[in-house]
Amino acid sequence: MTDQYPLNHELAPPQANGELVFDDPWQMRVFGLARTLCEQGCFSWDDFRSELILAIGRWQGALDRSPWSYFDHFLDALLQVLSDKQMINEEELASRLAEYINRSHGHDH
Amino acid sequence: MSERSPQSIRAEALEALLIEKGFLKAEDVDDVIARYSERVGPLNGAQVVARAWTDKRFRDDLLRDGSAAVSPYQFEGGQVEKLVVVANTPAIHNVVVCTLCSCYPWALLGLPPKWYKDPEYRSRIVREPRKVISEMGFEVAAGKSIKVWDSSAEIRYLVLPEPPENLLQYDENELPGLVSRDGMIGVAER
Missing domain, CATH: 3.90.330.10 (Nitrile hydratase alpha /Thiocyanate hydrolase gamma)
Structure with a gap:
């Protein structure tokens, strides 16, 4: 296999007994998004990792830190890379978010 | 219906945009997830x-x-x-x-x-x-x-x-x- 995920890296996602651990389905989805885009050549894993280091660093340096959640930082890093690569911009994401938040209750997938 | 976390809505919005823009397909993401679930452990x-x-x-x-x-x-x-x-x-x-x-x-x-x-x-x-x-x-x-x-x-x-x-x-x-x-x-x- 080529381009293996750096699972022994200190920035690797949470694992137990060698398997990835996801607390919530969206985390698995975001992990899948990042790996898919990377494998398709949209960005390099180093690009992503640099943003992840920065995102975690911001959390560490914050005075009122939220509880640790690896995938919160993972998602922040992914959004930053996508914004840097001009694949997604903040406005369109914000507008889509507003649409989803305001959609009628009872909607679910 | 349980209240969904803001992060899960963000993730959903992001995926929808990426698909609409043609950067990936939902099935590609499914495949990657399946591969990691199956391969990384063993x-x-x-x-x-x-x-x-x-x-x-x-x-x-x-x-x-x-x-x-x-x-x-x-x-x-x-x-x-x-x-x-x-x-x-x-x-x-x-x-x-x-x-x-x-x-x-x-x-x-x-x-x-x-x-x-x-x-x-x-x-x-x-x-x-x-x-x-x-x-x-x-x-x-x-x-x-x-x-x-x-x-x-x-x-x-x-x-x-x-x-x-x-x-x-x-x-x-x-x-x-x-x-x-x-x-x-x-x-x-x-």
Whole structure:
């Protein structure tokens, strides 16, 4: 296999007994998004990792830190890379978010 | 309906935008997730098997004392106090079960699959291994005998599948990709 995920890296996602651990389905989805885009050549894993280091660093340096959640930082890093690569911009994401938040209750997938 | 977390809505919005813009398809993401769920756990074991295929001395060490041979890898996940590796040969096919509970070499294979803990597998694989393995999609050659190894809290077994016939055609890095979790339990060829 080529381009293996750096699972022994200190920035690797949470694992137990060698398997990835996801607390919530969206985390698995975001992990899948990042790996898919990377494998398709949209960005390099180093690009992503640099943003992840920065995102975690911001959390560490914050005075009122939220509880640790690896995938919160993972998602922040992914959004930053996508914004840097001009694949997604903040406005369109914000507008889509507003649409989803305001959609009628009872909607679910 | 339970309230969804803001992060899950963000993730959903992001995926929808990426799909609409043609950067990826939902099925691509499904495939990647499936690959990691299936491969990453058993990858440790697959690396050990691949090395044993190409490194005769390591293979001998592994079969003599599995725990000692894998200890330099420092796999996390514990539970391989006493690892016994059993090699498939042209004459013998090995398969592993834990009839009492679901003892399993976690550090090498990740989390045990659901069926491994199933009472049906645990009882039937001992009585009619050939039939059970066949039902799981692999036909053990008629001339081969099947040896069933019963794990315990003290001893964990790992099957060393036979290498592919065209072993030399593969790049070393490709070999772990040929080894599946099921192959290392013994319910698949490799």
